[in-house]
Amino acid sequence: IDPNNGANEILAVDDINDTFINLPVSGDVSTNDLNADGPAGTEVFTLVSGPANGTVVFNADGTYTYTPNLDFVGTDTFEYQICDGGNPIACDTAIVTIEVINVTIGNEPPVANNDTNITLVDVPVNGNVLVNDFDPDGDPIIVTANTNPTNGSVVVNPDGTYTYTPNAGFVGVDTFEYTICDNGTPALCDTAIVTIYIINSNTNITVANDDAYNGEINTVISGNVLDNDNDPEGDNQTVDIAISPISGPSNGTVVLNADGTFDYTPGTDFIGTDQFVYEIFDDGSPVATDRATVYLVIQKTPAPAIAIVKTGIVNDENQDGCANVDETISYTFTVTNEGNVPLSSISVTDPLLEAPNPVVPIILVSGDDNGDGILQETETWTYEADYALTQIDIDAGQVINQATVEGTDPDSTVVTDLSDDDSVFEDDPTVTEVCQNPVIALIKTGIVNDTNGNGCADVDETIDYSFAVHNLGNVTLNNVMITDPLVTVVGGPITLLPGEVNNTAFTAEYVITQVDIDNGSVENQATVTAEDPAGNTVSDLSDNDSVLEDDPTITVLCQNPAIALIKVGIPTDENDNGCPDIGETIVYNFSVKNTGNVMLSNVTITDPIVAVVGGPIVLAPEEEDTTTFTAIYTITQADVDAGFVENQAIVEGTEPDGNVVSDLSDDNSYLEDDPTIIDVCQNVSIALEKTGQFNDENGNFSSDVGETISYEFAITNTGVVTLYDIYITDPLPGIEITGDPIAQLEPGEVDTVTFTATYVITQEDIDNGEVVNQATVFAEDIFGNIVQDDSDDPTDLTNNDNNGDGDPDDPTVVTLPLVLPTTFEIFNGVTPNGDGFNDFFLVEGISNYPVNNMKIFNRWGVLVYETDGYGGSNDSENVFRGISEGRVTVEQNKELPTGTYFYILTFPKENPGQESYNGYLYINR
Incomplete structure (x- = not known):
């Protein structure tokens, strides 16, 4: 095309299409033809020559349907002519190349579709031959070779990109051939022709080249329609998405973007060919447009898998x-x-x-x-x-x-x-x-070897330990070993299969110590370890009787906590009378022995009657202690009353487990529990003194019938035991005794107030000049034994002991008194404490009778004082102040103790009415 020559021109650009074996395919040759000078819309298409391996139905608008011959596979072509309505009419021819492919199993050759491109005179053009090539297997393809064009030069890269440069001034059609190969084994190849149209035009143009894509059933095909489009002036190309796709697709959907990218989605399970037409425009001036067809082949490649x-x-x-x-x-x-x-x-x-x-x-x-x-x-x-x-x-x-x-x-x-x-x-x-459950279990049992056969564990006897190892898991356990912090375990290592039990491989022996016996048991745990097949360690603490628990093995050791006590008492006999007396002491010695087989701590001795000195101590088995504990006991009146001191001490010790063991003392053996008895001397006796006093009721200083005598009784416990239920009887007719029985009278105690008596004087008594009689006192000791004594008149120094009890038993004689002109009175109370009152034995009026003799006796009749001229010149000189003057049995200048004493006062010459007076006096300190 050379618009500069002034003639009407039209350009028919070669077309491509692809189909499967035995599958018709349709197309439109008009989309890529160029009628730059118009008149647009006057183009008429006619078939020039038909295909050799199929048939074609060719329509005047450039659309066609090609049907390959049965089972034909390969390349087929037909030629068509385009003419416009210009003056003169311009016509041109082009070739439509159809690739008929057969999808088979295994490696298939790639399909190389012919390419076209358009450029201006002296303007290089770029493109990519692989954009409309494909491999039915999906293998990667590359350009491996190419031929040189006749009227220019070309550089073709392995990735399919090329740059064609026409010769200077050349206008027309130029071609070169290229070869593509896949990477299959062996590598398969195909060739195609690239046709370059070089035009000389001063009109802005842009070129859209047909595209071919191959895809699989139900698979999205993606690409870019601009990859092989070209703008000779170098303008930017854009897909006119406002009108694109202009037609198609018929068997799927397409999303086409302005940058040329698209995604084509075939209909579900669709297999065959499809196409859509798009239009581009550039940013030149004026804006140029062009159309091209995208041919799509959707296959189902046999792919057994x-x-x-x-x-x-x-x-x-x-x-x-x-x-x-x-x-x-x-x-x-x-x-x-x-x-x-x-x-x-x-x-x-x-x-x-x-x-x-x-x-x-x-x-x-x-x-x-x-x-x-x-x-x-x-x-x-x-x-x-x-x-x-x-x-x-x-x-x-x-x-x-x-x-x-x-x-x-x-x-x-x-x-x-x-x-x-x-x-x-x-x-x-x-x-x-597979679930692995490595589990091991150990049962440890101990048996005490009673070597000496005494039925109990002893130091240095032994415990034999046996070990039963159980594989409770489901995997084999290796390197099975047992350790025990208490003993050295002999045996092993061994291997255990699941469910296997070994109770013979491991043993141990332990020597019993005193600490163990004190604890009452030997308690410990062994540990068994093993390795599972992965080398991991599995272990278990031993139990005493179960594979499901981890209790320590406790071997009970016989404990026999026992203690024994011997208590021995030694009287001190401080007064050397050969008999323990009240106030004297008993020294107790204690021997304590651990007769068991465990240590005893906090050993102490208690005694209900005495405080025990010493302790606490610790005793090992069979250890004996004879020096730690002592006690001193002071004999009491109750002991004397009983006639002996009898009691038992208690020894206590604490076992290792905190329990207390005890024993009652024995007097001579660790095997018995008899009380310790110390005999105490007993002297059960009582004394009764009866004194009578004439009552001159009418004041005539003479006794008369009907007047009375008042009797007083001094009861003395002269023994060493307490007396009970004390009462008095008196045979004197008509005497009236008043006073209730005395409940208790301690040794040495004197009762002078409980009992009194009154006697009414008779004429017979006056005729006799006196009243003579004796009372009798009765008492019981702690055991109910009766003791009695006839009364004595303390003023009678005859001291007849009629009943042989060592006490005088003189009857009480009350002389009916003569009236005396002078005052004479004997006071019988002495309190020698220096207070100025009753500090001496006062005989009022005795100074009027200076020739006299005074004797004083204790209650046992021992003379403790004697003097002549008692009272001196004023009744208070040369008097008895409670001090002994010294005799055979009484130390001189010794203070006499509190008690009843007896006096005899005689007047050899002049007297106050009688030659002799006697009676008792009482010293109270």
């Missing part, structure tokens, strides 16, 4: 929560047809289920819906088989393997697949985890 997914589930038949030997793995084999052709002769094999392992059939359980033995593209076949676990599997912790599936396509091609565990796209082996 098969996949198998193998899954395994461990069956816990015994419901123990873990795998065991001979429990099974249920394998499920899911076989799917991953290709697009049916498959026959399906077989599933698995080396795990074949010899030398037990042979297990793999059974088809579902999926072959019509039962024709053909695995259709939409079918999923399921096979099942059970595998019995071995100990090796459990020790490994997993079962790893792969199955293989095979199938045959319609072309007798065998396809296979190794199983995957969860995906049809991978071939990972199926790993079925």
Whole structure:
């Protein structure tokens, strides 16, 4: 085309199209032809020559339908002519090249479609020959060679890009050929022709070249229609999406963008050809437009493929929560047809289920819906088989393997697949985890060896320990060993199979100590360790009787806590009278012995009658202590009353477990519990003194009938024991005794107030000149024995002991008094404390009778004082002040104790009315 020559010009550009074997294809040759000078819309298309290998129906608007001959595969062409309505009429011809392809299994050659491009004179043009080429297999393709054009030069790159440079001033059509190859084995190739139209035009143009794309059924085809379009002036090209696609597609949908990118989605399951027409414009001045057709081939490439997914589930038949030997793995084999052709002769094999392992059939359980033995593209076949676990599997912790599936396509091609565990796209082996439960248990028992046969554990006797090791898990355990912090364990290492028990491999012996016996037991735990098949350590603390617990083994040692006490008393006899007396002491010595087999701490002795000095102490078994504990006891009146001191001490010690052991003392043996008895001398006696006083009621200083005598009684406990229920009787007719029995009278105690008596004087008494009689006192000791005494008149120094009890028993004589002209009175109370009152024995009026003799006796009749001229010149000189004057049995100048004493006062010459007076006096300090 050379608009400068002034003639009407038109350009017919070669076209391409692609179809499958036996599949018609349609097209439109007008979209890429160029009628730059018009008149537009007057173009008429006619068929020049038909195709050699098919038929074509060609329409005047440039549309056509080509039908290849039956089973023809290859390249076919036909020629057409375009004429416009200009003056003169301009016409041109072009070739339509049809590629008829057959999609087969295996490597197919790529399809190279012819290319066209347009440029201006002296203007290089760029393009890409691979944009409309494809490989039915989807293999990558590259340009491997090309020829040189006649009227220019070209550089073609392996990626399909090229730059064609026309010769200077050349106007016309130029061509070059290129070759593409895939990367299959072997590599397959195809050739195509690139036609370059060089025009000389001063009108702005832009060129849209036809495109060809190949895709698979139900698969989106993406591309860019501008990749092989060209603008000779270098203007920017844009797809006019306001009107594009101008026509088509008929069997799918397209999303076309202004930058030339598009996504074509074929109709569901559509196989065949489709096309759409688009229009571009540039940014030149004026704006140029052009149209081109995108030819689409959607194929279903025979692609036989098969996949198998193998899954395994461990069956816990015994419901123990873990795998065991001979429990099974249920394998499920899911076989799917991953290709697009049916498959026959399906077989599933698995080396795990074949010899030398037990042979297990793999059974088809579902999926072959019509039962024709053909695995259709939409079918999923399921096979099942059970595998019995071995100990090796459990020790490994997993079962790893792969199955293989095979199938045959319609072309007798065998396809296979190794199983995957969860995906049809991978071939990972199926790993079925097998529960491993490494568990070990230890039972430790101990038996005491009673070497001496005494029925109890002793120091240096032994305990024999035995160990039963149990493999409670489901894996083999190796390097089984036992350690024990208490003893050295002999034996091992050993190996234990699941369920195995070994009770002979390990032993230990322990020597008993005193600490153990004190504890009452030997308590400890051993530890068993082992390695599972993975080398991990499993362990257990021993139990005494169960594999399910971890209690320490407690070997009970016979404890015999025992203690014994001997208490010995030694009287001190401070007064050397050969007998323990009240106020004297008993020294107690204690011997305590640990007669058991455990240590005793906090050993103490208590005694209900005395405070024990010493302790606490600790005693080892068989240890004896004779020096720590002592006690001093002071004899009491109650002891004297009883006649002995009898009691038992208690020894207590604390066992190691805190319990207290005790023993009552014995007097001479650790084997008995008799009380310790110390005899105390007893002297049970009582004394009664009776004094009478004439009552001169009428004041005539003479006794008269009817007048009375008042009697007083002094009762003295002269023994060393307490007396009870004391009363007095008196045989004197008519005497009236008043006073209730005395409940208790301590030794040495004198009662002068409880009992009194009154006697009415008779004429007989007056005739006799006196009243003579005796009373009798009665009492009981603590044991109910009766003691009695006849009364004594303390004024009578005759001191007759009629009953032989050592006390005088003189009857009381009351002389009926003569009236005396002078005052004479004897006072019988002495309190020698220096207070000026009663400090001496006062005899009032005795100074009137200076010739006198005074004797004073204690109650046992011992003379403790004697003097002549008692009272001196004023009644207070040379008097008795409670001080002994010294005699055989009484130390001189010794203060006499509180008590009753007796006096005898005689007047050898002149007297106050009587030659002799006697009576008692009482010293109170």
